Amino acid sequence: MNDLGIIGFGIMGERLACAAVAHEDWRLTAAWDPDPGAAARLAAIAPEARFCATMEEAIAASDALHVASPPGAHIGQGRAVLEAGRALLMEKPLSHDVAASQDFVRWAAGYPAAVNFPMASSPSVAQLRAWLPELGEVRSVSILVAFAAWPRSWQRGAAFWLAGRAEGGFTREVASHFLFLAGRLFGKLSLLEGRAVHPDGDGAEAAVAARLCAGRVPVTLQGSVGTTAADDHNLFVVRGENGEVRLRDWSIAERLVDGAWQEAPDARPNAEMRPLTLRGQLDKLAALRRGEATALATLEEALAVQEAVEAILKG
Structure with missing residues (x-):
């Protein structure tokens, strides 16, 4: 069983959280969002999951993390996840700053990191x-x-x-x-x-x-x-x-x-297809955490x- 944490519990974070709850290989363990109102949304999806006081607490409680914050926060949060030895699934874009993204992609070479392009x-x-x-x-x-x-x-x-x-x-x-x-x-x-x-x-x-x-x-x-x-x-x-x-x-x-x-x-229709697609993303994230090659979108893509x-x- 893999423990999933979510950083940024908006719409995208909630969607992957629901997929994790339905997946036999994942347990939604923790989430952090600067909006304390997100705690109620987390409790409605997974009452046993912890709404953390800090991002660092969520990272420590998880094996892999989904970074689903607004783009300006992606690189800093993604780097914190990787430096802690966790697998990373980032939302796109990497950021709104091309030069910063280029630097991040060079730095992250060899880390277990991918980007959430569900296609x-x-x-x-x-x-x-x-x-x-x-x-x-x-x-x-x-x-x-x-x-x-x-x-x-x-x-x-x-x-x-x-x-x-x-x-x-x-x-x-x-x-x-x-x-x-x-x-x-x-x-x-x-x-x-x-x-x-x-x-x-x-x-x-x-x-x-x-x-x-x-x-x-x-x-x-x-x-x-x-x-x-x-x-x-x-x-x-x-x-x-x-x-x-x-x-x-x-x-x-x-x-x-x-x-x-x-x-x-x-x-x-997309509302019915989305859970199947996100399940596939979580299958691949589990493989990424095991160090296996996956078809998840790469940082370079x-x-x-x-x-x-x-x-x-x-x-």
Whole structure:
């Protein structure tokens, strides 16, 4: 049995906590958050877990830790976890500071550290990957992310940083997942050109557009706020010489058959697929703690995504 601690008990921390409670190889042991109100949320999920007075107390009580704080705290907290000899699963981005992230990735070489890009364990992505040989030569990838408003309705409690230009915005929080997926499937990301539209003041971006390559595959990204009635809509479309496949709205794998999109037989909406995906992440985190190779997102992959994202946001 592995003891899991969580640093930063917001939405992402709560989601992994619920997955740990349901996992036979993990015990949710401790959590720390500077907001004392998080104690009640922890108690509702795992009454036996301890809400710690300090981050250090949570680290000491755990075998592995999920760092799920706002981005500005990730590197300092992640370093504390690794220096204490614990395994680390960080939220993305590594930080909002590219130079600091580059230094951290160099420093952390050889430590048991990974980044929580859940598509590394997504059954829907596994289905997409299984279809890829049918496409023949892959010609392009297109990524679309759109939102009725930003932050999304369920994120309003974290709007103090998610809505800000310094650490927040949908490109860091959402588009990054699909850029990671492009890099994971087709090769290292490189940005060709990108631009962002920002409102007056210090608010997060309202729109982005970019051209990249993942290995040799051209990738386009389009993102916008206020262009859909949905809380959150996204498409990841792979076009090959023999057809097209796509991931829709996080979890629906589809392929183009006779001009119509056909869902995978086991397709499920994201709310139903998420627990399966996070279970896979915890399986891999247990392997990471044992010193085994895993398919979790590496610090290097996360850094490549961050470098592209920050360059897009700077235009």
